[in-house]
Amino acid sequence: MFEIGGKKLKSRLFVGTGKLPDYSLIEKMYYEAGIEVFAVAVRRIGPNTKHTKNVLEYIPKGATIMVNTSGAQDHKEAVKIAMIGRELTDSDWVKVEIEKDTKYLFPDSFETLKACEILVKEGFKVFPYIYPDLNLAKELEQIGVEAVMPLGSPIGTNKGIGCEVLLKPIINEIKIPVIIDAGIGRPSHAAQAMEMGADAVLINTAIATSADPLKMAIAFAKAVEAGRLAFEVGLLKEYEYAQASSPLEDFISG
């Protein structure tokens, strides 16, 4: 059990819904993989049509909706999208995602900071998606965001934790939760993030575009749990050379 955004959660695996083949998977993930937080892109919350239903209809009552501002091009749009999202979902959790470009989908740090300042004042529980930048993370912490969400590697690339040396200082220095978002492609990557001390991970592409999203969500849930347990126990130090179980000194001195 851990606390984040004023809620107590059992699962440290958050899931994005944007790339899912079918929204009915959300309910299955909630019940079968124990996932409690679902990120929903406001840009895709359409009204019900004859052929497509609103994603919100598929999210179980007990689950938490994290409104995602993806598609916002600057802080003004992000704030507007967050407001629309809160109205539509009745959730004040907002993932601030403002992309600098559509080629790499890297977050725009300046605009993100500005949006977060406004949204915190507006009473949102703010979760900014950021570069693994310690200084930015510290500023955001001071502003009063609930957590920071640094990327592991660029969105959708499945490359895993590509910048451990930048993520580690954030995990060490920041007191609010750190959620590794973007780039995690395999359950082992998620376990690695948790072993490093991340508080949670957010996955979309790796689950949604797999051959069996539900099974993959279960695999990720287990990996996240395993990684967290290992972190709590404390990982053993790595050694450059083999350590004899009977140290050599015994023989020499003996």
Next chain:
Amino acid sequence: MVSFLKEAEELFEEYKDYAPSHREICEIIENKEFLTKEDLAKLLNVSSKEDIMLMAKKAQKLTRENFGKVILLYAPLYIANYCQNGCVYCGFSSRKNYKREKLSFEEIENELRKMKEEGIDSVIILTGEDRINSSFEYIEKACSIATNYMSEVSIEVYPLFEEEYRKLSNIGVVGITVYQETYQREDYDKLHPFGPKKDFEFRLNAPERALKAGFHEACIGPLLGLSEPKKDVLCAILHAEYLLDKFPKAEISISFPRFRSAGTEFIPPYTVSDKEFIKFLIIARLYLPRVGIVVSTRERPSLRDALIDVCITKMSAGSKTTVGGYAEEKDEDAEAQFEVEDRRSVSEVVDVIIKKGLRPEFTNWVKGVKSV
């Protein structure tokens, strides 16, 4: 602006007879994260089925990674077919003697209502090119009405001035589609003997003006068959790249409609086989992994369905290409701008997408971001 055209021209000339070996093709698609412009020019000459299938596999992977399992759907709404242009190949050409129509605002509402009943929630408003009969104000009002009905409204009208695009952006229009027809100036000039469309550069710069004015999306491409297809494809891909570099936050899409008969005598100088067409789309994906790829109802259902698995991100469904074709039954063959090959209803297209394990989606942008 036109520097990419010169670059495309030089690349095309340098590699037009270059046939890459199987090994070189594998090298390009397996080991490189991003293709170079030279790779792009070389791949356009690939001809073996095995190599194209290999490229398709990589294209499919890139599509799923970048776009997930989502196919965006839209439908066109032709609100007027008046046109001052003399394009020699077009069904809307002013040379063609048929009934010109323009929907009243009430009729536009009826059309939108009917579209909505069919389950359409994303629309592209189209007109011919005639600033008198389809004035900017007329288009603006039509778009304004459409934003009340649809989650997403785009336009495919004559090239506008930046200020006009800004006005449309402010009322909630998010996307522009503008086909250059051909990127080869000389051919363009011959194909467009008179009318405002004759201005090659004003058309070429239209997506740039729209994006500058606040549009989120631009869809571009040539009409394949009017000029050397490989060259036009190369130009279009570099055009998309140019727009991406200049407007990194915009979503750029590309489309390669093939020429279809439209009741004119015109016989296109080039025909593009299915194999070539598929190859072009795949290459666009390999070179620009995050660019949207659109396939219209000009293509037959089986081909469109096959492409859903590989590289398409957006497609039209339930399209009527006659003015007022949704609310009222019309003879699509006699009155349309071009022949529609895929006449399936929205439900039928949606069913195919779902059966393929993908999610059909009409909403790409939160409604009213600009107006809240």
